Amino acid sequence: MSEKKLAIIATKGSLDWAYPPFILASTAAALGYQVQVFFTFYGLQLLKKKLDLQVTSLGNTGMPMPVSMPVLMQALPGMQSMMTMMMKRKMKAKGVVGIEELRGLCLEAEVKMIACQMTVDLFDMPPKDFIDGVEYGGAATFFEFAGESDICLFV
């Protein structure tokens, strides 16, 4: 029987939305799937050597924050960093692996990471800012794999 394939399009660049692609990719790889992740739009932030991801509670009413805050307060300067810090502390206390470590696990498990060339060009993102092992390609390249995948997710 041939290997199962998982294709992910990672488009979000905040701390909370950084987890799903890396958790799904590493879990699938551990289960023997062949995995490719195409990082595009805001998702390219997840490939940076120096990650600076923030939690955004705005637009997520369902978020069980350690401390609840009215919407207006969430928009105050400094509040986003405070929520990010609290979230990181909570995750650490609970033993949740950080994004960098999770990303490393994906690379070790041979998850193929592709940076969207068009977005890289659009925002003049220097390739030296990205981690090693990243490949560059367009949507057409990605369809070669996605078209044969068992699961394809837009995250």
Added chain:
Amino acid sequence: MSEKKLAIIATKGSLDWAYPPFILASTAAALGYQVQVFFTFYGLQLLKKKLDLQVTSLGNTGMPMPVSMPVLMQALPGMQSMMTMMMKRKMKAKGVVGIEELRGLCLEAEVKMIACQMTVDLFDMPPKDFIDGVEYGGAATFFEFAGESDICLFV
């Protein structure tokens, strides 16, 4: 011919984004699909007995609200509740089924609902807050079904 399968990963916890997973799941079940929904991250809010979902217009410029408001006003205290109330009233007037009813339809149609154990642990969510009939599992459990699905969606 074997039954078609639909797998959904439900990750959002606001009133507006609560509709897609339940509408897709109930429609597919009515068409004879076998359906599993994996609730994770903010999506776990959708499994609570006592739903307290809010509309978030922030970040949705395309939202045709009953009354249009500038971005800053939307961040004022009380405004989110007001928009939520207006949205609910509009939906009721139009005969749109509420989330609780839609969720009930899914359960009746034997849609399998799985709560992400990792997120439940991370946010210390007490299982007694969730509706009956929910199962608990991790991403690996979900892949067993998703890997054989005809459609798999990350919502």
Added chain:
Amino acid sequence: MSEKKLAIIATKGSLDWAYPPFILASTAAALGYQVQVFFTFYGLQLLKKKLDLQVTSLGNTGMPMPVSMPVLMQALPGMQSMMTMMMKRKMKAKGVVGIEELRGLCLEAEVKMIACQMTVDLFDMPPKDFIDGVEYGGAATFFEFAGESDICLFV
């Protein structure tokens, strides 16, 4: 060998999130895929003759804006339009095709566009506001195609 099929559910109505469905649809069509896009919820904004899409940086911490701004400033009246204008200018300078042009390419490539009847009714959206060539249908109609698709994405 039969044609590959791509099914997309387009649910977002902002300028930044208008790109993914149209880029994916037009790329797949160019590669010989048969493509159907189901526009629902805020995604219906993408079918309007007169597009008035805005960038929403709120909730996208990863967005490399031409000028960076604290969260609170982003909520100020006029700021959203300013960011939208800057984004459009940048895209134009970089030779990125506009949404209207991209949408036209999709129609030329025979991408089938379906407007969600339920959402249209809910928000009393007049069909005359939509571009020509749009069909109307429900989730059930869409599943006929999606259930046979090689790739199905919820965008």
